Amino acid sequence: MGKLSSFFSKIPFLSGLGGKKKSAKSNVELQYDKAINLMENGNAEDAVEIFEKIVDIAIMDPNYKNFGTDALKILGELYETGKYSNCIVDVDLNKATQYYEKYTNLSKDGEMIYKLAQMLLDIQNFSKAITFFEKATECGIKAAYMNLGSIYENGLNRIDQYGNKSDFVVPVDYEKAMSWYKKLADMGDTKAKAAYDRVDYASQHTDSIEFEEKDKLYTEIAEARRAKGKEPKYKAIDPARLQYQYTYVHNQIDGYIHKLPKDWVKTINSDTDEEYYAPSLTCLLYTSDAADEEDSVDLGGRRITKKKKKRKKKKKHKKKQTNRK
Numbered sequence: 001m002g003k004l005s006s007f008f009s010k011i012p013f014l015s016g017l018g019g020k021k022k023s024a025k026s027n028v029e030l031q032y033d034k035a036i037n038l039m040e041n042g043n044a045e046d047a048v049e050i051f052e053k054i055v056d057i058a059i060m061d062p063n064y065k066n067f068g069t070d071a072l073k074i075l076g077e078l079y080e081t082g083k084y085s086n087c088i089v090d091v092d093l094n095k096a097t098q099y100y101e102k103y104t105n106l107s108k109d110g111e112m113i114y115k116l117a118q119m120l121l122d123i124q125n126f127s128k129a130i131t132f133f134e135k136a137t138e139c140g141i142k143a144a145y146m147n148l149g150s151i152y153e154n155g156l157n158r159i160d161q162y163g164n165k166s167d168f169v170v171p172v173d174y175e176k177a178m179s180w181y182k183k184l185a186d187m188g189d190t191k192a193k194a195a196y197d198r199v200d201y202a203s204q205h206t207d208s209i210e211f212e213e214k215d216k217l218y219t220e221i222a223e224a225r226r227a228k229g230k231e232p233k234y235k236a237i238d239p240a241r242l243q244y245q246y247t248y249v250h251n252q253i254d255g256y257i258h259k260l261p262k263d264w265v266k267t268i269n270s271d272t273d274e275e276y277y278a279p280s281l282t283c284l285l286y287t288s289d290a291a292d293e294e295d296s297v298d299l300g301g302r303r304i305t306k307k308k309k310k311r312k313k314k315k316k317h318k319k320k321q322t323n324r325k
Contacts, residue, residue: 028057028064032071036085044078044087051075055102065106072103080119093123104132110139117144124158126170137183145184146192152177153199174203 025033031050038047051071058068078084080096100116103109117132130151136144156170177199184192 026064028054028067032067035071039074039085039087042086042088044084044089047087048075048078058106059102069103069107072099072106075099076103093119097123097125104135108139110136110141113139114141114144117147121147126156126158130170142184142187142189145180145189146195149177149180149184149192149195149199152180153195174199178203 032054035047035050035054038044038050051074054064054071055068055075058064058066058071074084076096076099078087078089078096079092079099082089082091097116097119100112100119104113104116113132114136117129117136120126120129120132130148133144133148133151137148151170152173155168155172157165157167158169159165178196181192181196181199185196
């Protein structure tokens with residue numbers, strides 16, 4: 001066996017592989033069974049060591065490929081979920097992706113390639129994630145086309161443990177986004193066609209379909225409030241302050257999803273007649289709710305009861321002083 005037999009001789013439990021078989025099972029298979037038993041007994045350390053040696057053999061000798069791929073799937077699941085059989089370890093997604101990547105090198109499994117791409121995206125290894133999404137498309141995984149389109153439509157930022165975003169690591173690229181959406185749309189996928197149309201529209205207009213959808217939603221909310229007799233009166237506020245009153249939920253695939261509170265309404269700048277959207281209490285001079293509770297409201301939408309009471313006291317104090325005079 002040449003080089004392979006010398007490799008076997010360095011591993012105690014495989015040293016017999018260069019000679020005659022002593023049983024119906026190969027030494028690799030016997031050691032694989034041993035590792036499974038160790039897993040069942042909760043001995044992760046020794047099991048992992050044996051599985052890794054089996055993987056090394058499988059990489060060098062295709063005769064043991066099945067044992068290698070099975071071992072890699074077990075190791076990947078162990079560190080992805082933190083448990084396998086009766087073994088418990090600390091979750092380590094970096095280790096899990098390394099094992100899954102080795103698995104995809106041995107087996108061109110499209111579903112596993114796609115899963116690996118998603119995991120790489122979750123741990124913010126963006127360049128590798130994109131590479132494996134592209135490989136998944138080559139295996140016919142349609143969802144991977146949508147992932148790639150979304151990545152380039154929205155761009156990707158790294159987010160630290162405190163939720164702070166970096167600058168774009170993968171910048172917005174409408175041409176690439178449309179390219180991936182179109183490839184899937186040409187296969188007859190209606191969602192991909194809608195996504196292509198959305199990006200095509202956004203690339204040619206300063207506004208977007210997303211804004212139009214928000215406009216429609218807020219109009220419905222405003223109409224519902226009027227029906228309940230809660231139509232507010234607005235005052236002119238700097239538009240720059242209003243347009244940033246949205247709240248966001250970040251998702252690496254879907255980009256920024258606007259999470260819209262139900263009580264937000266359309267706000268009109270009385271000087272310019274421009275329309276903006278903000279919390280219903282953000283820019284009101286008066287509402288029936290506020291009048292009942294005698295509260296004023298600041299730009300963050302918070303009620304300020306104490307401040308108002310202080311103002312009342314000051315006014316009363318001034319009146320007393322004038323009366324004394």
